[in-house]
Amino acid sequence: MGTKDNAVLDQGFDGIEPMVFESQISVPYSWWAGDTATYFLKGLRDEKKIRALKCTSCGKTYIPPRKTCPVCFVPNTEWKDLSGTGTVQSFTIARRQLAAISKKVPVIYALIKLDGADTAMLHYIEGISPEKMKIGMKVQAEFAEDRKGTIQDIAFFKPVKEV
Amino acid sequence: MAKRVAIVGTGQTFHKSHRPDVNGQELINEAVQAALKDADIKISDIDAIIIGNMDHFEGINYVDCWSIDGSGGFMKPVIKITTGGTTGCSVAIGGYHLVASGLFDRVLIIGWEKNSESDTTGAITTAFDPIWDRLVFAGAISGLAAEAQAYMARYGATEKDGARVSVRDRKHALNNPHAQLRKEITIDEVLASPMLADPIHLLDVCPRTDGAAAVIMASEDSAEKITSSPDWIWATSNRHSYSYLGDADYGRLTSMREASQDLFKKGGIKEPRKEIDVIELYQPYSFGGIIWIEDMGIIGPGEGPRYIGEGNTDMGGELPINPSGGVISCNPIGATGLIRCCEAAMQVMGKADQHQVPDVNFAVSTGFGGCWWTDMILHGKKKPGK
Numbered sequence: 246m247g248t249k250d251n252a253v254l255d256q257g258f259d260g261i262e263p264m265v266f267e268s269q270i271s272v273p274y275s276w277w278a279g280d281t282a283t284y285f286l287k288g289l290r291d292e293k294k295i296r297a298l299k300c301t302s303c304g305k306t307y308i309p310p311r312k313t314c315p316v317c318f319v320p321n322t323e324w325k326d327l328s329g330t331g332t333v334q335s336f337t338i339a340r341r342q343l344a345a346i347s348k349k350v351p352v353i354y355a356l357i358k359l360d361g362a363d364t365a366m367l368h369y370i371e372g373i374s375p376e377k378m379k380i381g382m383k384v385q386a387e388f389a390e391d392r393k394g395t396i397q398d399i400a401f402f403k404p405v406k407e408v
Numbered sequence: 409m410a411k412r413v414a415i416v417g418t419g420q421t422f423h424k425s426h427r428p429d430v431n432g433q434e435l436i437n438e439a440v441q442a443a444l445k446d447a448d449i450k451i452s453d454i455d456a457i458i459i460g461n462m463d464h465f466e467g468i469n470y471v472d473c474w475s476i477d478g479s480g481g482f483m484k485p486v487i488k489i490t491t492g493g494t495t496g497c498s499v500a501i502g503g504y505h506l507v508a509s510g511l512f513d514r515v516l517i518i519g520w521e522k523n524s525e526s527d528t529t530g531a532i533t534t535a536f537d538p539i540w541d542r543l544v545f546a547g548a549i550s551g552l553a554a555e556a557q558a559y560m561a562r563y564g565a566t567e568k569d570g571a572r573v574s575v576r577d578r579k580h581a582l583n584n585p586h587a588q589l590r591k592e593i594t595i596d597e598v599l600a601s602p603m604l605a606d607p608i609h610l611l612d613v614c615p616r617t618d619g620a621a622a623v624i625m626a627s628e629d630s631a632e633k634i635t636s637s638p639d640w641i642w643a644t645s646n647r648h649s650y651s652y653l654g655d656a657d658y659g660r661l662t663s664m665r666e667a668s669q670d671l672f673k674k675g676g677i678k679e680p681r682k683e684i685d686v687i688e689l690y691q692p693y694s695f696g697g698i699i700w701i702e703d704m705g706i707i708g709p710g711e712g713p714r715y716i717g718e719g720n721t722d723m724g725g726e727l728p729i730n731p732s733g734g735v736i737s738c739n740p741i742g743a744t745g746l747i748r749c750c751e752a753a754m755q756v757m758g759k760a761d762q763h764q765v766p767d768v769n770f771a772v773s774t775g776f777g778g779c780w781w782t783d784m785i786l787h788g789k790k791k792p793g794k
Contacts, residue, residue, distance in 0.1 A: 356658055
């Protein structure tokens with residue numbers, strides 16, 4: 246390195262504003278849902294049915310349905326229709342608008358254990374003011390009018406009783 | 409064949425919200441040079457490198473290759489390990505495996521992040537299932553909020569109990585020159601800060617940080633030649649518990665419970681509260697500081713608020729937690745787990761200066777990931793038995 250360069254290093258970079266570069270990248274993905282999820286999502290879309298898969302070895306009923314029981318590690322083979330009512334296990338109220346949140350805040354997110362299932366489902370709660378939300382509350386699925394075969398074919402869950 | 413392994417040097421950057429004056433590999437280099445200086449060895453003494461950061465955070469995938477100017481990885485074996493929030497702890501566990509195998513004698517371990525360079529919520533969303541969880545995903549904080557909400561309902565804890573943990577960590581950070589946020593806060597200030605996702609206020613959560621950390625591990629063949637006070641790795645453990653967000657037990661961190669039981673069994677720790685002298689907990693929000701030490705078995709379920717409220721986990725208390733100021737004071741995510749490891753090692757080696765806990769025989773460092781997975785390391789002053 247020449248003397249001139251060393252002089253620059255010795256003086257430091259005072260007065261230099263670091264440059265910034267914006268990304269030009271867009272990487273779109275598409276995901277295959279697979280047979281198991283597709284069967285569930287078609288049931289939701291075409292029949293307003295919520296189907297779970299049961300492990301015949303340990304008896305646990307999974308929602309989302311999964312092809313293999315993660316505990317017993319055997320294929321789940323028994324489909325069960327659930328009623329669409331369930332219990333709030335926990336919840337939060339998102340107060341800050343983020344790009345990841347498609348609805349206008351405040352949005353109530355809850356983990357809902359559907360009757361007859363052993364795992365919970367993450368979804369929205371509507372039809373109740375955030376202040377009245379309680380763990381243990383009974384809720385039921387409200388289907389969307391326009392259903393496209395996604396988890397949002399359940400538009401939201403609402404309290405079973407007027408709160 | 410299996411070798412005992414020790415940490416013989418650590419290094420960190422001075423973590424800040426933005427480091428526009430350096431690019432990623434230049435940031436990495438600052439931590440690497442500090443670790444080499446701490447161990448008083450040269451880059452030519454290093455046999456292999458493990459590096460990690462958060463997927464998608466800087467949008468650079470081949471970090472193992474791209475970083476060699478900074479890491480010193482030119483013409484060396486370099487492996488990238490990335491496991492989300494636990495990355496910093498996983499790279500350390502990976503380094504431990506390499507050295508313990510007997511195949512490499514001295515390994516350099518690096519964790520780094522420039523959180524200032526991306527939409528972190530967008531990047532974190534990629535950790536969740538696109539069909540089931542992403543369409544109704546509410547951001548990283550909402551998952552934590554649901555855990556806190558469930559814990560409060562189960563044990564009657566309050567928002568004030570959470571705030572007490574933030575107050576502790578921010579106070580501890582005053583003694584750590586490497587921490588980003590070094591200003592004391594009060595319980596009232598936490599409770600008055602904006603509500604992000606009930607019951608989590610702005611001051612209940614970590615900041616976004618640019619920073620890097622490096623650790624040098626050596627086998628028993630050379631550790632004691634490099635330093636007279638090595639930090640011996642007694643055990644490591646990690647556990648995962650779910651595929652979908654609804655699978656977890658909200659209000660309890662079951663992966664921490666299982667990993668702790670495994671870690672303490674391997675390390676021969678029977679009464680963690682008595683035998684552990686200091687914990688560096690990967691705790692990105694206040695309530696984690698309560699819930700997760702219960703799952704670690706330090707105290708019983710529901711006992712956290714009282715135990716912490718009485719000052720037992722403050723500096724000078726029975727079991728100081730996060731003398732560094734923890735994640736609430738500083739969170740360069742891919743480095744964060746390794747900073748916990750650095751800090752635990754510094755405590756065991758007696759190098760923590762202003763935030764040194766006296767007479768540390770055993771320390772625990774942890775990593776927490778995305779939602780609900782756990783990595784852990786048990787550090788000790790004494791050389792473990794064969």
